[in-house]
Amino acid sequence: MATLYQNRYGKHRVRVLRVMQEEDKHKVCELEADVLLTGELEASYLSADNTSIVPTDTVKNTVHALAHDFLGPCRTSFAKVLGEHFLQKYTHLDGVFVELRERRWDPMFVGGEAHPHSFVAQGNGEWIARGEFHRGKPAVLSAGLRNHLVMKTTGSGFEGYNVCELTTLPPTKDRILATRMTAEWRFGATAEDFLATDESFLKCAYPVFAERYSPSVQRTLFEIGEAFLDAEQSVERVELKMPNVHFLGLDLSKLGRPGQTRVFLPTDEPHGEIEAVVIR
Amino acid sequence: MATLYQNRYGKHRVRVLRVMQEEDKHKVCELEADVLLTGELEASYLSADNTSIVPTDTVKNTVHALAHDFLGPCRTSFAKVLGEHFLQKYTHLDGVFVELRERRWDPMFVGGEAHPHSFVAQGNGEWIARGEFHRGKPAVLSAGLRNHLVMKTTGSGFEGYNVCELTTLPPTKDRILATRMTAEWRFGATAEDFLATDESFLKCAYPVFAERYSPSVQRTLFEIGEAFLDAEQSVERVELKMPNVHFLGLDLSKLGRPGQTRVFLPTDEPHGEIEAVVIR
């Protein structure tokens, strides 16, 4: 005896590039889309009845067709187009979950000028948009940046923490702080200029990270969230994940170089993981 | 003005191998652990006060020390040890989230026999355990297998689905079905023999996958969940994710080989994604 409790299905990793031409200047938007659907789909699980299934191949076709018709420079607006389309077109569906991952292409600089149709991929992090759409409710739109790697070589410490018999970490007033930062912010109902918010995030985060002393990742994370909410009225909340990218001091005393502070060991694992949601 | 709404922190990717010796026979358990903590931690975000922070370095030390003392062949039991330790030891914490990922090592067969201290890594999927521990509540323990890749070359079809003007997929009574299956099951409060459940899962899933005609991934997913719940009374619910690994029929008609059904194009993207939770 078994019961279907929850279900959803759709297409993941649908890729598309849109080229936009404005006179002689091109812009591009390259996305990878996940679209998941919920609704009256039980029959497809409980029997061989597939009538409720919009094939995932059709979901892929839809992303391509709507990208053709509507995709511009703003991935978040396109998330909205996608979500609304599925709810409107298929009356037996009641929910749509969209995630878009953007590979950002910057203009290539040639002789000091942005070239009109040549581009260089950004490589440090991935821009995302997410939307949740439920029939009869307002859409919930989010955007963000994943895995953006930054470092400061001083202006950070960690001391005064809980000490027990399993503690071996020494306190420090001066350490390297590096993090592969992920931020995802949720827009309020009246938000419109999603693209401007992308830029705003780094404009808020960089000064906090660079200029303020960091007593802990926790504190720096909260200050970044606070600065961003202060600057962006269209944003209701921001979730920040700031995993440590540890650069450990190398003990070279057995190699005849005691007390050195010049060289460090970069490590990927294990790593601290600090996560919080900051709201108004 | 900003408010801390949610927060948690801890250590990710803490690795450990435990060797167990029984007379001349060795067993091993290799894990990668994530441990996240919640509790009275706000001060560390809202100020430079770190007194509530058990350093993530201590979390790592704890995993190593407890692995020394308690880790045996069963990762799920160890998840429980970890979760209970943190709640018991640090009274200002109220929640612990543990995820363990196991790289399974099978005995190496030499001359038809399992060698007592040589091992070969399983490579098809990753065994996991998860635990959520909240002060004053029963622990919630789960286990599972991620990304286990299986295929059947016939005995699968897909037809009778929703058709609209964006549908281009032709119906079929005979196709290749492949999936990178993920299953995560939640144990009831009285469950004890976690390791036996690992084995049971594949014993339930394989016959359903291999022997029954599949009219859709949805249907096959539910049947696997049903068979597993029927067999394992200790399991309360199972979440299954069965992303398609598509092998597309190659149209070689322009290459002088029309109507061929021998060769297929393996593709990683885009891929169908089917997810459901099955309960009793």
Add this chain to the structure above:
Amino acid sequence: MATLYQNRYGKHRVRVLRVMQEEDKHKVCELEADVLLTGELEASYLSADNTSIVPTDTVKNTVHALAHDFLGPCRTSFAKVLGEHFLQKYTHLDGVFVELRERRWDPMFVGGEAHPHSFVAQGNGEWIARGEFHRGKPAVLSAGLRNHLVMKTTGSGFEGYNVCELTTLPPTKDRILATRMTAEWRFGATAEDFLATDESFLKCAYPVFAERYSPSVQRTLFEIGEAFLDAEQSVERVELKMPNVHFLGLDLSKLGRPGQTRVFLPTDEPHGEIEAVVIR
């Protein structure tokens, strides 16, 4: 002033799955192919003259068409088919380099028996074949296994090595030895049964690895090569790469568990790298 010194081009990562039906039993061979071509191609580099270029799209089509016509269970035979095809068909080409990577699918066992059309992916390593074809010379065919991960928890040591003031490693008579083994063997001109050699490799390597004491990775590597050449007269030489997968003893003395030998730290980096070519 610049001169074209060397050049080659082709298609990488051409994927194909071949299903073979023998009465009610299916077999599959899934490959990813790289094909690179050399010959009279200079004009395409030194000018806009493309007449010598067989498009890489045609190379892809060729892999698909020849897979349709000729691919069976043996990837190495197919490497030969591919190489000979390009030299025969395009007279301005003089060299072809083929690499095939096979994802091996084992039969799924259901109720103790191999199911006739269901399969489980091997995950531990990748089987390869390589061929170099030059007009007027005999083809050079190789096969092998990449990244096959094995471990022994005793029966291995390392001592008596060069010691200098930068040495901190302590000698040991008992350590864990693990390696992500890669082997690539070159066939002699009369070799025929390539598939049998795949099986033979592990049959030779496992007993050496498991049963003999290992004084160094170097020694074990050579002994594996020797055993394989002794067993397989069709093989002329074998290149072995045995990177260490280090499991470091954890020093838990500061955590109140001095001298422990139960738990180890798995590490991916840095790692020892031992490579050699063994011939008759």
Add this chain to the structure above:
Amino acid sequence: MATLYQNRYGKHRVRVLRVMQEEDKHKVCELEADVLLTGELEASYLSADNTSIVPTDTVKNTVHALAHDFLGPCRTSFAKVLGEHFLQKYTHLDGVFVELRERRWDPMFVGGEAHPHSFVAQGNGEWIARGEFHRGKPAVLSAGLRNHLVMKTTGSGFEGYNVCELTTLPPTKDRILATRMTAEWRFGATAEDFLATDESFLKCAYPVFAERYSPSVQRTLFEIGEAFLDAEQSVERVELKMPNVHFLGLDLSKLGRPGQTRVFLPTDEPHGEIEAVVIR
């Protein structure tokens, strides 16, 4: 009967970060190093005699100690330091192969200015240096950039190529050209300013890529090599690999959008692979 034909060993993936302080301004250099050694090492393969082996752990220690003493902003200079050290110190060695991979950190811009001790990781490609050192011969030093992803949305075509019955590609005068470019250049004996050459490469490559019509990847590759050799007298040869990153025109005619040229399908596989060495 087996013979040791070739062998080398060493340590791979040794990581290190060096922080350089100049008054209040910091610079960093983060490297991952591979070091392989050759010499009179046969005994370690042919017997249990390890006396010739400098442990790979010592190799790691050496990288750390020499990074402490000598690593500055220039990875290529450090490759030379490493190679010369091993040959000088261990007389039974006769060859050293060094590869360094640099994760480049750019200054973080805050309020329009480069912050003195905060950094942002470059993400588009990896800077490398390589050195081969043989006793009694001049060192061979190379540097380069791997996997730098660029695109142009027009100004590229492909036509006039070899056509046969397996050709299905249509010729075009206007297509998207994208490539994940790898360049590795070898320095002449008198080269000194290795860092300047890094900058020079992109200054040479970008205008060729952006401003000239590309009739083929082959032609564009050669023109980039030619421009770089013209500009950099210290460079003797450059090897270029320019795999296509294909953006395929999507045929949306079945979806009611025939003849469209706005949206494209990004694909990772299969991909064209074009490689050449350009010398003076």
